[in-house]
Amino acid sequence: MSTIAETLPVPVPRPRRARPLGALAALARRRAALTASNPRQILVPLLGPAMLAMIVAPALEVATGGLRTNINYQSFISVGTVGLVVPLSCIFAGLSVIVERHSGAQRELLAAPIPRFYLVLGNLAVALMLAALQVLVLMGLAAVRGASFDITATGLGWFVAAGLLFTVFMYALAETLASLIPTPEEFVGAVPAVAILPFFLSGALFPIAAMPGALTALAKALPLTHALALLRYATVDPSGKGLHDIWGMANVTVEAWLSLAVVAVFAAAMTAISVRVFARAAVS
Amino acid sequence: MQAIEAHALRKIYPGGVQAVKGVDFVVSPGEVFGLLGPNGAGKSTTVGMLTTAVVPTSGVARVAGYDVARQPLQARAVSSVVFQEPVVDAGLSGRANLELHARLWGSDPSRSANRIDELIRSLDLRPLVDRQVRSYSGGQRRRLEIARALVSEPRVLFMDEPTVGLDPRIRRELLEMIASLRSREEVTILITTHYLEEAERLCDRVAIVHEGTVVALDRPAALLSALGHEILEFRVHGNAEAALAGLRARGLAGDDAFAVGARVTVPLHERGASEAMAALEDERVRTSELASRAPTLDDVYLRLTGAQLESAA
Numbered sequence: 001m002s003t004i005a006e007t008l009p010v011p012v013p014r015p016r017r018a019r020p021l022g023a024l025a026a027l028a029r030r031r032a033a034l035t036a037s038n039p040r041q042i043l044v045p046l047l048g049p050a051m052l053a054m055i056v057a058p059a060l061e062v063a064t065g066g067l068r069t070n071i072n073y074q075s076f077i078s079v080g081t082v083g084l085v086v087p088l089s090c091i092f093a094g095l096s097v098i099v100e101r102h103s104g105a106q107r108e109l110l111a112a113p114i115p116r117f118y119l120v121l122g123n124l125a126v127a128l129m130l131a132a133l134q135v136l137v138l139m140g141l142a143a144v145r146g147a148s149f150d151i152t153a154t155g156l157g158w159f160v161a162a163g164l165l166f167t168v169f170m171y172a173l174a175e176t177l178a179s180l181i182p183t184p185e186e187f188v189g190a191v192p193a194v195a196i197l198p199f200f201l202s203g204a205l206f207p208i209a210a211m212p213g214a215l216t217a218l219a220k221a222l223p224l225t226h227a228l229a230l231l232r233y234a235t236v237d238p239s240g241k242g243l244h245d246i247w248g249m250a251n252v253t254v255e256a257w258l259s260l261a262v263v264a265v266f267a268a269a270m271t272a273i274s275v276r277v278f279a280r281a282a283v284s
Numbered sequence: 285m286q287a288i289e290a291h292a293l294r295k296i297y298p299g300g301v302q303a304v305k306g307v308d309f310v311v312s313p314g315e316v317f318g319l320l321g322p323n324g325a326g327k328s329t330t331v332g333m334l335t336t337a338v339v340p341t342s343g344v345a346r347v348a349g350y351d352v353a354r355q356p357l358q359a360r361a362v363s364s365v366v367f368q369e370p371v372v373d374a375g376l377s378g379r380a381n382l383e384l385h386a387r388l389w390g391s392d393p394s395r396s397a398n399r400i401d402e403l404i405r406s407l408d409l410r411p412l413v414d415r416q417v418r419s420y421s422g423g424q425r426r427r428l429e430i431a432r433a434l435v436s437e438p439r440v441l442f443m444d445e446p447t448v449g450l451d452p453r454i455r456r457e458l459l460e461m462i463a464s465l466r467s468r469e470e471v472t473i474l475i476t477t478h479y480l481e482e483a484e485r486l487c488d489r490v491a492i493v494h495e496g497t498v499v500a501l502d503r504p505a506a507l508l509s510a511l512g513h514e515i516l517e518f519r520v521h522g523n524a525e526a527a528l529a530g531l532r533a534r535g536l537a538g539d540d541a542f543a544v545g546a547r548v549t550v551p552l553h554e555r556g557a558s559e560a561m562a563a564l565e566d567e568r569v570r571t572s573e574l575a576s577r578a579p580t581l582d583d584v585y586l587r588l589t590g591a592q593l594e595s596a597a
Contacts, residue, residue: 017357017358018387018389022387023387029384034376103370112389282337
């Protein structure tokens with residue numbers, strides 16, 4: 001053997017790696033299959049919001065006389081319940097992350113030759129699809145009960161953008177909590193703080209202007225308030241009263257863009273946090 | 285190029301716990317290498333660092349030439365892990381678990397389909413592979429775990445205590461299966477265990493790990509030969525260390541004789557068992573369970589790790 005051959009380093013063969021989209025699709029398919037094998041995860045988050053839209057809203061309308069505006073109260077509440085179904089759906093999805101960490105299934109995924117943030121993105125893709133399905137079912141049930149929606153193509157754009165960004169924010173929040181909270185019991189204990197309290201404060205059941213000034217100011221800082229105002233602007237409130245309550249500006253389109261920007265910033269920041277927290281929690 | 289390299293590998297967990305205190309070893313391609321030690325010795329942390337689940341505090345580790353700290357994706361791409369606890373998705377079928385592994389490891393679809401069929405056949409998974417994993421017994425699930433780890437045709441296979449918690453029959457079956465991998469697969473295996481018979485049976489070389497350091501590393505036969513062909517073992521009713529000192533003073537026990545609790549083990553080397561027994565009588569040491577036998581890896585292990593092994597078991 002020559003001297004050169006002896007001193008040359010042994011070449012390290014290039015390892016096989018999954019393509020990013022292929023790996024993400026595999027992770028999303030896995031999560032979807034696990035979710036489908038547990039129908040409770042799909043149905044349970046729908047129960048409360050469906051009750052609100054189909055029973056509580058019509059009853060309240062009769063009892064209180066509604067909003068005393070041109071917006072139908074049932075329709076107003078039906079859109080508001082999206083602010084409950086999405087957080088509950090995302091919380092359930094976050095819970096399953098804790099469950100698979102405890103069951104050991106997450107270890108196999110962490111040993112795979114893929115960037116670890118793919119795990120968060122794969123779960124997020126399924127959380128988005130599931131939330132979309134639940135929102136559609138919820139709106140459909142509300143329509144059957146008498147709610148009416150006036151959706152234009154532009155309105156649909158606002159609806160999809162606001163719903164999508166808010167779901168991204170909520171799922172990222174749930175994933176962050178799942179990385180930080182060790183047990184399912186403690187995780188479930190966080191539900192009132194992240195899902196129920198914002199629902200009551202964000203104008204889901206009544207316009208935020210009906211609350212005392214301090215609470216109205218607090219509501220304006222919640223991404224859910226902005227998301228709901230956009231969802232209503234797209235479906236039941238074409239004059240943008242909810243957006244005016246937040247921004248107090250003359251141009252409703254500008255207000256809509258501003259609210260969408262607020263939800264987008266929350267979604268982007270929370271996603272970055274969730275990826276960082278997950279990556280840190282994944283290794284010791 | 286070595287299959288696995290660990291040089292001065294250390295891990296200090298937050299809070300100051302030193303789990304691994306500078307481990308060095310090299311594993312050649314195709315070798316079956318054992319990390320043997322009691323619970324808490326640092327075996328799993330070492331495997332954790334090699335599989336990129338644990339970040340080393342210092343030192344260097346490479347898997348198939350890839351630095352685990354600098355090239356974690358490449359290191360994971362050429363390896364697979366059989367974990368101590370089950371990691372397959374119980375809500376999916378066995379086949380779905382195998383296919384998921386193939387996709388995540390970037391295996392060619394047609395090649396991985398053939399590979400999955402081959403593993404299903406060779407690991408006797410055919411009757412159950414399309415059922416949900418939650419209906420599997422412990423042994424069936426373990427077989428699936430091994431099949432899963434082999435789908436991507438890894439160059440290095442890490443097995444972290446693969447037989448822990450299994451009943452003796454399933455454990456025996458699994459050992460046979462792991463032994464058969466050597467002839468079927470071109471793979472380097474690093475196995476951690478605290479079962480000595482597993483290490484003796486499966487491994488080309490064994491590193492005995494004690495309190496985060498490697499205290500011995502050699503072929504099982506070489507480790508055994510250090511204790512000679514025969515050992516004398518007995519239980520002392522009284523001071524075991526004093527009895528051992530008496531035997532040493534008479535030249536009937538060497539530095540490699542040891543006492544763990546009341547049990548004394550004396551490698552005899554060229555000395556006769558009857559001579560040592562007579563010396564015990566002369567010293568008026570009260571003994572029981574006196575017997576001579578061939579040394580086992582257990583004796584090597586006990587000599588090197590001492591009382592810690594008792595608490596670990």
